[in-house]
Amino acid sequence: MLIATVLFKLYYMQGIQIIDKTFIPYITNEELEQAIKRLATIVHNDYKGEIPVFIGVLNGVIIFMSDFLKQYKGDCEISFLQMKSYEGTQTTGNVKTLMDISMDITGRHIVLMEDIVDTGNTLYALHQLISRKKVKSIRTATLLYKPDAYKKDLNIDYIGMHIPDKFVVGFGLDYEGLGRNLPDIYQLKD
Ligand code: IMP
Ligand code: MG
Numbered sequence: 001m002l003i004a005t006v007l008f009k010l011y012y013m014q015g016i017q018i019i020d021k022t023f024i025p026y027i028t029n030e031e032l033e034q035a036i037k038r039l040a041t042i043v044h045n046d047y048k049g050e051i052p053v054f055i056g057v058l059n060g061v062i063i064f065m066s067d068f069l070k071q072y073k074g075d076c077e078i079s080f081l082q083m084k085s086y087e088g089t090q091t092t093g094n095v096k097t098l099m100d101i102s103m104d105i106t107g108r109h110i111v112l113m114e115d116i117v118d119t120g121n122t123l124y125a126l127h128q129l130i131s132r133k134k135v136k137s138i139r140t141a142t143l144l145y146k147p148d149a150y151k152k153d154l155n156i157d158y159i160g161m162h163i164p165d166k167f168v169v170g171f172g173l174d175y176e177g178l179g180r181n182l183p184d185i186y187q188l189k190d
Helices: 002-013 029-046 062-071 121-131
Strands: 016-018 021-027 053-058 077-087 090-099 109-117 137-145 158-162 185-188
Touching: 029 062, 029 137, 029 158, 053 062, 053 121, 062 109, 077 121, 090 121, 109 121, 121 137
Parallel strands: 053 077, 053 109, 109 137, 137 158
Antiparallel strands: 016 021, 021 185, 077 090
C-alpha cells in the first residue's frame, strides 16, 4: 500500500502533458476548496440582508463559481457572460464580449466573478460593461490573482490566492481549450 502511494506521488510529480506543454502540480483541490470557503464566508458577511447577483465570466469560472455557490450561505442570484482575451498562453490585450448577460440587473448589487485575473483587461472590460447598466454597486472577485501581471487600477475586492506570473491550467482554466476538468491546478514547466 505504501509503495503504491509513493509510486503514485512520483508519477503525479512528473506532471502532465497538454498538447506541446508540460505542467507540474501546483495547487491542490483541498487548498482551492479552503480558499473558496473563506471567500464565500467573507462575501456573505458583506452582503447580509441583500440578495447579490454573482456574474461569472465563462468558461473559466464555472468550477470556481459552482464551488463558491455551494459554500455561500445566503440568498443570491447568478448570471453569466462570455468574454475572451487569451490565445494559447498569451493575452491578446483585446477583450471580446462573446455573450452578454440576459438578466435585468438594474438597481442590483453585483459581484463580478473571474477564475483568474492576469493583466486585468477582462475584468476591466467587464466592469465597464456592467457599470453602464445602472446597478446599485459592483464588487469584484477572483479565485486567482497574478499581481505581477496586473496592469489596471481597478480594485479587486475578493481574492482567493495570489500566484506568480506563470501560466496555469486546471480547475476551470484551460490551455487551448483543454485541462479545465483537472481537479487541481498545474503550472507550466519552464
Ligand atoms: P486578463 O484579461 O489578462 O486579466 O486575463 C483574464 C483571462 O485570461 C482569464 O479569465 C482567463 O480566461 C485567461 N487567463 C489568464 N491567465 C491564465 C492562465 O494562467 N491560465 C489560463 N487562462 C488564463
Ligand atoms: Mg476567464
